[in-house]
Amino acid sequence: MFDDLMDGNARYVESFDLADTPGRAARGVAMVCCMDSRLDPLAIFDLKVGDAKVLRTPGGRLTPDARIGLIVGSHILGIDRIIMLAHTKCAMASGDDATLIEKVRQTDGTDLSGMRIGSSPDQMAGLRHDVETLRCDPLVAAEVSGMVYDVMTGRVEKIY
Ligand SMILES: [Zn+2]
Incomplete structure (x- = not known):
């Protein structure tokens, strides 16, 4: 099930040139x-590898682990600005937990x-x-902004 991904990595390694990229967010x-x-x-912000820390959660919500990453990042990994990035047509905003739990149950029977x-x-x-929190x-130790990405246009709107 993973052969295509290992093949993909083999191709990636052929042109790999990121060995000198610092671990701090440039x-x-x-x-x-x-x-x-x-x-x-x-790509959404025209950034490249090495520029930013990216934490991904369901719905882009602030989870306990994401908070830990932001705290550590703001003190020792060069983070001085944080973007909470929501997006249009998000499955996590299509209903409440009961809605999603019912959707999973209907899809494959998992409770x-x-x-x-x-x-x-x-x-x-x-x-x-999340922004206020x-x-x-x-x-x-960083400035915080809340933004929404439009999956139909690629445009980001700064809300907070
Ligand atoms: Zn989403």
């Missing part, structure tokens, strides 16, 4: 964005009852909450 950017396969986080997924139809409220976090 442009001082960290972003938390959705795992949606339509998002190319670096996720009781799982806290974090989905919400009020996507903007979630974005605002980070701005109030005394351990986060």
Whole structure:
């Protein structure tokens, strides 16, 4: 099931030239964005490898692990600005947890009852909450902005 990916890596290695890329984010950017396969986080902002830390979560929401990454990044990995990046047509904003749990059950019968997924139809409220949470976090040493990426046009709107 993974042969195509290993073949892909073999081709990648042939032209690999990133050995000298520093581990600090050259442009001082960290972003938390959705795992949606339509998002190319670096390309969206015309960034390249080495420029930014990218943390991906379902819906681009601020999870405990993402918060840890942002805290550590803001103190020792060169992060001085954070983007919380939501996007249009996000599955995590298509309904609440009960909606998604029912969709999984109908798709393959798996019962996720009781799982806290974090989905919400009020996507903007979630974005605002995450931005305000980070701005109030005394351990986060960076500016914070909330943005929305339009999967139909590629355009980003800065909301906060
Ligand atoms: Zn999404």
